[in-house]
Amino acid sequence: MMDRLRKISENLLTSSTKSDNIVEILKLSESEDCEVVQCSVTCLRDVFSHLLTLTTGPGSKVYLRADDSISESSLTAEEKNAARLRQLYSTGLDRLQRLMLHENDDVQQAAAGALCELVKAETTARSRPKKRKSKALQQPQRQYQFAVYTLRRVLVSLLDTTANTAVALSSVVKFLELDDFRFSLLKTMEMIMREKSEGKSSTPCFVGNCFGILKAIAMPRMECQITSFIVDEENAASEPPRKKAKSAEGAEERRRKELYGDPASIAAHRRVFSSAWLSFLRLPLPSSVLVRVLNNIHTNVMPHMLNPKLLIDFLTDAYDAGGAVSLLALNGLFLLINKHHLDYPDFYEKLYALMQPSLFYEKHCSRFFRLANRFLSSSHLSAYLVAAFAKRLSRLSLTAPPAGCLIAVAMITNLLKRHPSCKVLVHRKTQERLLDENGEFLPAVETSVESDVYLPAEADLSKCRALDSCLWELQCLRGHYVPAVSNSLALLNSVNDVVEIDLEPYLENSYESLQEGVRSADAYLAPSIGKACTPSFTEALSRIAAEIL
Template sequence: MASIQSSSKKRKNKGLGDSTKRKKKHQDLSDVRKLGQELLSSRAHINNLPLLLNFLDSTSSHPPEFILESLLSLQSFFTPLLPQLPSSSAKPTEDPESIYQTWVRSKFDEFVQCLIQLSLSPTLAEEALRELVMDTLMECVKIGNAGKFHSSIYNKFIHSMVYSVEEADTLLNLLVTKYFKYIDVRYFTYISLEKITRSLDVKECHDIEPKSTDTTNGSPTRASGQLLVRNIHNVISKIPPLEKLGENSEYEMWNGLGVFSKEGKIKSKKVKEKEGKHSEANDVQSSVTISKKIKLKFSKAWMSFLRLPLPIDVYKEVLVTLHQAVIPYLSNPILLCDFLTRSYDIGGVISVMALSSLFILMTEHGLEYPNLYGKLYALLEPSIFIAKHRAKFFQLLDSCLKSPLLPAYLAASFAKKLSRLSLTVPPSGGLVIIALIHNLLRRHPSINCLVHQEDDNETANDESNTKLGIDLFNNEETDLLKTNAMRSSLWEIDTLRHHYCPPVSRFVLSLENDLTVRSKTTEVAIKDFSSGSYATIFKEEIRRRVKQVPLAFYKAVPTSLFSETDFAGWVFHSDAINHVGQN
C-alpha cells in the first residue's frame, strides 16, 4: 500500500511539474480546453483537476475565457461523481479507491469555495459570467448531498453574501428572479439567516464603518456592524411572501429530494391523476405540512433579526411593512408584542409607524395593551400633522376611538386635545380635526355637552370659577382622568368659523347639525382628509366654479391701511411722523 501511495505521489508531482512548465510556456485557451478534455477522458489525468481550479481563484486575474472554460470542465467532471463521493467529514480508509474519492471530495469542496468567492469578487467584470458562476453553485447545492439539497453549501453562500460589501446586491437580485420561487430555497434561506443573526454579537452590530480587508487580491470586502444588519434585512425582506401556500396550492422545488418529500421525490401531475383521490388527499396533507414548516422557519428568522439593534433607517422600513409582509405569515403573531410595545414607547414617528402592527395584534390576535390610549394621546402634537405617515396614523386614530364602550372622559379628552391643536396646525390639519371631532360627537352622545357649555358658577366659593371665560381643561396633563375635559367646551372649534382658509370655515359648519340623531347623520371618512396638504387644498379650490367674485369699492381713496374704528381704544404714535410735523 505504501508503495502505491509513493508511486502515485511521484506521478502526481511529476504531472504537476510538467503541467506547471507547460502553463508558463503556453497559457492560451486551447491549453485550458485540453486540460479539461484530458480530465474528462481518463483518471490518468486527474492531476489536471488542481490546475483547472487555479483558474477559478478570485485572487488571480485570469481572462474570462479561461474561467469559463475551466468552470464548464469542472462542472462536467464533478456532476456524475457527486452521488458516489463521501461526505466532507468522512475519513479515508486504507483502500486506494477510498483515498481517491476522499481527495476528489476535498477538491469539490475547494471548487465550491472558489465559486462562492468568484461570485462575490469585484474583479469579475462580466455579469453574464457571474450569473453562470452562481448557477453552477446552485447546481452543486441541488445535487451535492447525495442527490439532496446541500444545505451546508447554501449556508456558506448566504453567509458570504451577507458579510460581503461587493456585488451582494447583484447576487441577491439573481436569487430573487431565479431561485426564490422555489419553496425549499426559501426554507433554507430562512434557516441560514437565523443562524447568522443568532451568531452575531450585539456590540458588533453597533459598528458603523465596515471592516475593510485587503481588496487588492480580488477577495470581497467583509461587512460588519450596521452594514451587516442592512444586508440581512435586504435578503429577508426580498423573499417572496407565503400567501400562495395553502391546502390546494401548487409548489415548486429546486430539489425534488428535499426535506418536504417523504417518498424521496415529488410526483408529477400525470402520476397524481393516475393514482386518483387517495394521492390527492396525501398531496393536500403535504401542502399543509410545507406551509407549517416554512411558517416556523419564517418566524424564527424574523424574530432573531428583530432582536438585533437595528439602524434607524432599517427600523423604519421594518415598521412600515411589518403589518403586511410579516404578521400574516407568522406562526404566532403575538411573538411581536414585545418588539412593537417597545417601539410604541419610543415616541415620535417610531410610535406612529408601530401603531398599525400593534392595532392588528390587538384587534385580530387578542393582545391586551392598557397603555394604548395614553400613548396615543401623547402622540397628538402639532408635528404629527406634517409627518410622512400621518394619513395612516389618523385613520388608525379614528379606528381606535370607534368603540362606543369608551368612557366619556376618554372621548372628551381626545376631542378637547384635538380642538386645542386646531389653533396651531395647518389648514389640512384643521380639516382632519373637524372630521375626527365630528365622528367622536356622533359616536359618543355623552360628550355632546362640549359643543356649548357655559360657566354657571354653581359653587360661589370655588375660586376657579370666579372669572368668566376660564378653560378648566389642562392641555399639559398626560393622565386622561385628570384633564378636566368634561368641564370644558370646544370653543377652539368656534374660532374656525373665521378661518382664513375657506374649506376649513365651510367644513366646520357640519358640527352645527344635531349629531346625536344617528339615523340622520353619517360618519366622515377620515381617509378623505388624512393626506391633505396646502397643495391638495389649492388644487381643490381652483377646481371650484365661483359664481360671484367679491370686489373692493371705495368712494374715496383710503389714506391708511386700517380705520380708527378697527382698533377702538388704541393710539398709535410714530416718531417719524412727529419729526416731520415739527419740521
C-alpha cells in the same frame, strides 16, 4: 482567452478525470479582465454541476460534496482522483465566494448565481434514490439531503461583509421561488443570526443584508402552493409511507417532523419563518433598518407567523420609543389588539401623547390618523377619554397646517357621532359655570386659553378635565385664510346624524391641493387690470418690511 476557457470546459464535460484543467480555470478566474473572470465563473459552474451529476449511486467514486471527510489511507487511484476533485470543488467554492464581493456587478451576479446553481446540483446529487428497493412497495428509497453546508458558506460570505452586495443578493433572491431552497435558507439564516446575537458580533451591514433577504421572501399561504422543489418527485420520490404508528410516541415523532423538518409542510415553513424573524429582531437594529422593518412587519411578517404574539415585546418597545418609530409601530399593535386580543396597558395614554403639533409634518401622518380613527371607533370607550382626544385635536388645529385642520375637524365630528355624551363640548355656552375639584362653582368668564379648564400637559386622561371644557378652538377656524377649512366646520352641524364621515378624502389633502381647489373654485375672481383692488398679503408684508428698514 475566452475560446480557451470554452474549450477547457468542453473537455471537462467529456472527461471528469482531468483535474489540471480545473486548476487552469481557477487561475484564469483571478484575471483582472472582468469578461475573462465572468467566463471562468460560468465554466466552473458548468463543470462542477456536471461532476456532481456523476454521483448516481453508491458505486460511484466521484463525490464532490464539500463537507465529506477525506481519508487518504488505502485509497485506490480512482478514489484518489475523487479526493483531488473534492479538494478542487472546495477551492472553487472559496473562489466563487470571493468573487461574490467583486467590485464589478456582472461578476457579482455571475458568482452568486453559480453558487446557487451548485447548491441545487449538490442537493440533487445527495437526494438521488438508492438502487436498493423496498420489498414492500418496490419503490426506490432515498433520504432527502439539502446542501446546507454549501448554502451556509454562501450566506456567511454574502451577509457578513461591508462590500456592496446588492447585485449578489438579488441573484440569491431569484432562487427563493423554490420551496425547499427557501425553507433551508431560512433555517440556515436563523442559525447564523442566532450565533451573531449570542456573540454580540453583528454589524450594521450584516443586519441590513439580512433584512434585504428576509424582506424578499414571499411566503406561501396554503400548503397546496408548495409545489416547487429542487428535486422532482420522479428522481427522488418520498420515502415509502409507513404503517400508521399505534403508539403516542410515533404520532408525536410524526408531528415533530412535520413542524420542523418537512419542506412540503406549511406549518414547518411558518415555523422556520418565525424563528428566522425572531432571531433577526434580537439583533441591534440601526434606526434606518428599524423603520423599514416596522413598515413591512404588519403586512409581510405577522400574517405568516405561527404565533404573532411573540412580537409583543418588540412592538411595545418600538411604540415606547417615540417619534416616527412609535407611529410605525401602531400598525403591528393594531393587528395584535384587533385579532389577537392583546391587552396593552396605558395604550390610549401613549396614543394621546403622540398627538403633538409636529405630528402633522411627519411623513406617516396619514397612516397615524387612519389607525387612530380605528382605535377610537369603539362605542364602549369612556366619555372622558373621547373628550380628551377631541379636545387635543381641537387644540392642535390652532397650529396645524390647513390639511391638518381638515383632518382634526373630521375626526372630532366622528368622535361626537359615536359618543353623544360628548356633544356638550360643542353646545356648552362660554358663560356656563363649571364645578372645580372641590365641588364649588368656578367664576363665569369668557372661554379662552387662559380661562380654559383643560390641562394639556396632564398625562392622565381622566384628570385633564377635557369633558369640563369646550371646543372653542374650532370657532377660531371660522376665520381661516383657506376657505376649505372654514367651510369644514359645517360638518359639526351633522353630529346628530348616524352615518360617520369618511376620513380618507381628508387624509389625501395637502396644502397644494387645497390651494388648487381655491384657484379653480367658481367663487374665485381675479382682479382686473387697472382696477383698484385690496393689496395682497405679500404686498402688505413688503410694505411693512420697507417701513421697518
